[in-house]
Amino acid sequence: MPTVLASPPLTRDRARELLFEMLRIRRFEEKCAELYSAGKIRGFLHLYIGEEAVAVGALPVLTLDDAVVATYREHGHALVRGLPAGEIMAEMFGKANGCSRGRGGSMHLFDARRRFYGGSAIVAGHLPLAVGLALADKLQHRPRVTTCLFGDGAVAEGEFHESMNLAALWKLPVLFLCENNRYAMGTALERHQAQPDIQAKAAGYGVASAAVDGMDVLAVAEAARIAVDHVRTTSAPYLLEARTYRFRAHSMYDAELYRTKDEVEQWRQRDPIPLFVGKLREWGLLAETDLAASEQRVAAEVAAAVQFAEAGPWEPVEHLARDVCTPRSTGEPGAAS
Amino acid sequence: MTKLTYREAVRAALREALQADPRVFLMGEDVGRYGGAYACSKGLLEEFGPERIRDTPLSESTFVGAGIGAALGGLRPIVEVMTVNFSLLALDQIVNNAATLRHMSGGQLSVPLVVRMATGAGRQLAAQHSHSLEGWYAHIPGIRVLAPATVTDARFMLGLALREPDPVILFEHAMLYPLEGELDETAPPLDLDHAAIRRNGRDVTLITYGGSLGKCLVAAEQLAAAGIEADVIDLRTLRPLDLPTILQSVAKTHRAVVVDEGWRTGSLSAEISARLMEEAFYDLDAPVGRVCSEEVPMPYPKHLEDAALPQPEKIVAAVQQVVAPHD
Numbered sequence: 175m176p177t178v179l180a181s182p183p184l185t186r187d188r189a190r191e192l193l194f195e196m197l198r199i200r201r202f203e204e205k206c207a208e209l210y211s212a213g214k215i216r217g218f219l220h221l222y223i224g225e226e227a228v229a230v231g232a233l234p235v236l237t238l239d240d241a242v243v244a245t246y247r248e249h250g251h252a253l254v255r256g257l258p259a260g261e262i263m264a265e266m267f268g269k270a271n272g273c274s275r276g277r278g279g280s281m282h283l284f285d286a287r288r289r290f291y292g293g294s295a296i297v298a299g300h301l302p303l304a305v306g307l308a309l310a311d312k313l314q315h316r317p318r319v320t321t322c323l324f325g326d327g328a329v330a331e332g333e334f335h336e337s338m339n340l341a342a343l344w345k346l347p348v349l350f351l352c353e354n355n356r357y358a359m360g361t362a363l364e365r366h367q368a369q370p371d372i373q374a375k376a377a378g379y380g381v382a383s384a385a386v387d388g389m390d391v392l393a394v395a396e397a398a399r400i401a402v403d404h405v406r407t408t409s410a411p412y413l414l415e416a417r418t419y420r421f422r423a424h425s426m427y428d429a430e431l432y433r434t435k436d437e438v439e440q441w442r443q444r445d446p447i448p449l450f451v452g453k454l455r456e457w458g459l460l461a462e463t464d465l466a467a468s469e470q471r472v473a474a475e476v477a478a479a480v481q482f483a484e485a486g487p488w489e490p491v492e493h494l495a496r497d498v499c500t501p502r503s504t505g506e507p508g509a510a511s
Numbered sequence: 512m513t514k515l516t517y518r519e520a521v522r523a524a525l526r527e528a529l530q531a532d533p534r535v536f537l538m539g540e541d542v543g544r545y546g547g548a549y550a551c552s553k554g555l556l557e558e559f560g561p562e563r564i565r566d567t568p569l570s571e572s573t574f575v576g577a578g579i580g581a582a583l584g585g586l587r588p589i590v591e592v593m594t595v596n597f598s599l600l601a602l603d604q605i606v607n608n609a610a611t612l613r614h615m616s617g618g619q620l621s622v623p624l625v626v627r628m629a630t631g632a633g634r635q636l637a638a639q640h641s642h643s644l645e646g647w648y649a650h651i652p653g654i655r656v657l658a659p660a661t662v663t664d665a666r667f668m669l670g671l672a673l674r675e676p677d678p679v680i681l682f683e684h685a686m687l688y689p690l691e692g693e694l695d696e697t698a699p700p701l702d703l704d705h706a707a708i709r710r711n712g713r714d715v716t717l718i719t720y721g722g723s724l725g726k727c728l729v730a731a732e733q734l735a736a737a738g739i740e741a742d743v744i745d746l747r748t749l750r751p752l753d754l755p756t757i758l759q760s761v762a763k764t765h766r767a768v769v770v771d772e773g774w775r776t777g778s779l780s781a782e783i784s785a786r787l788m789e790e791a792f793y794d795l796d797a798p799v800g801r802v803c804s805e806e807v808p809m810p811y812p813k814h815l816e817d818a819a820l821p822q823p824e825k826i827v828a829a830v831q832q833v834v835a836p837h838d
């Protein structure tokens with residue numbers, strides 16, 4: 175149940191911004207699912223629907239100097255980080271105007287300017303990269319935070335433990351942000367973790383940690399603020415576990431044999447968007463017209479994104495071997511090998 | 512000309528790299544206080560301090576991945592993986608991250624990372640510590656693979672590798688570390704794109720790299736005594752291959768034997784042989800010969816290990832076969 179407060183804990187502008195960002199991800203991804211069925215998007219498509227409060231609550235706490243290293247379920251994070259929706263959609267179409275020139279697709283969204291380092295699709299394989307980015311910051315005396323997102327499934331991989339250990343040992347400014355959606359693809363948390371309390375694992379590495387309700391955008395924002403402050407001021411890592419749930423299948427190929435419709439339905443009762451809308455209404459921060467206006471803005475942005483993707487050019491096949499290696503000014507050997 | 516060991520050459524290369532560029536640092540297992548498993552980094556901790564000579568926990572995947580991240584963050588990491596055998600624990604980082612990030616990001620990112628590792632057999636270390644898996648790495652687009660075989664290349668290839676904008680994997684054959692050689696500091700190698708001709712001949716081309724170069728040169732001397740003069744090509748760079756140098760030699764000798772400590776099946780030697788078939792078929796007077804490791808996990812006893820590896824006698828025999836008159 176929403177907490178009843180005497181005065182609302184946020185301004186009306188901030189309320190509308192958070193709601194708008196969650197709606198943006200939701201509607202963008204609903205369109206992605208539709209375009210997948212229409213054959214415009216191919217490959218793997220992992221939807222974030224249900225988990226929006228985590229990205230929307232946590233990522234704005236970072237500055238543009240900070241880095242984000244994400245998983246293959248990263249459309250929402252890319253949107254919140256400021257990657258243009260059109261470039262993300264074009265990437266999923268495989269077009270040359272995509273944010274990774276169409277080379278990556280849904281799972282590999284990159285934007286070097288915004289320090290958005292993917293879009294990595296080997297579970298936990300990106301955690302060491304985050305540790306290294308933080309090491310580079312530390313050795314070059316840059317007061318930055320690297321935020322590394324991963325799911326509960328990654329916690330079973332060796333890299334999670336190795337990376338927590340190394341970041342703690344070397345005191346590196348990494349925010350390990352676990353989006354625990356309770357399933358490693360189709361294997362439930364209790365079926366893959368002997369200790370399902372993920373944030374508790376941090377103690378084994380002397381890392382500060384917390385768990386937060388990942389369906390509550392304000393709770394996530396507050397927990398992330400504390401976590402990022404900790405990392406920035408101490409230059410030490412922090413493990414934040416956001417407890418959330420994905421409403422859709424793991425990917426578009428998943429028949430969802432591993433969970434019941436009832437379970438999904440129960441979690442849908444805690445859908446972060448209606449939950450937040452309810453609170454805002456209670457606090458008198460949301461006029462009826464606000465929601466409709468937000469939906470309208472989002473719809474326009476999504477439509478423009480699709481148009482941008484549709485209009486985008488295909489990379490010429492002659493460019494197939496581009497960007498395998500950095501072009502050499504002269505030497506023939508290795509130019510594209 | 513000065514005489515020094517391959518190990519001393521590696522150490523001099525590391526020292527020079529650390530002195531030349533403040534972005535360069537070395538990390539790996541026991542590179543600091545221990546001085547490196549092969550003593551390559553002995554003394555560097557005292558000289559450069561613990562910020563730049565970093566002992567890591569035993570977590571190959573994560574410290575190689577951290578090297579990739581540090582390279583993305585603007586540094587020039589040299590990551591030492593103790594041996595190629597342990598690099599399998601970091602294979603995911605090298606293959607799925609280092610080699611792909613540039614392409615996957617549409618050219619936005621590059622990973623100027625150098626990973627050094629010891630490779631090869633010969634010290635009776637049995638099946639888990641004797642691999643020669645350079646050929647696996649040479650299979651991967653997006654990385655450059657080096658195998659310095661001489662003291663001079665050990666001294667200078669690291670510096671060239673650090674100038675590369677993309678990931679470089681550098682293999683040092685463990686049997687080479689104690690070997691002494693002449694260092695010609697007046698004529699350092701200029702690039703990583705070209706193979707070197709270590710001996711000139713006219714009758715056959717021996718194509719090799721790394722720890723097998725010495726064996727090929729020994730074999731070539733024995734062959735010379737029998738009147739067969741071999742060109743000996745040291746590949747230096749295993750990816751991308753310097754095919755023009757190989758083809759030029761084969762156009763002259765019309766015969767080739769590839770010597771590779773990797774297993775024969777699916778190997779670098781297989782690749783070179785296939786390229787010769789594609790590009791030099793009409794130059795060849797005999798089928799391409801190969802001398803590789805026997806297809807067994809490396810056995811422990813010396814006589815069996817010797818029997819499993821390429822040896823000068825095997826190379827001589829393979830050459831005699833390809834130079835024998837064909838009808």
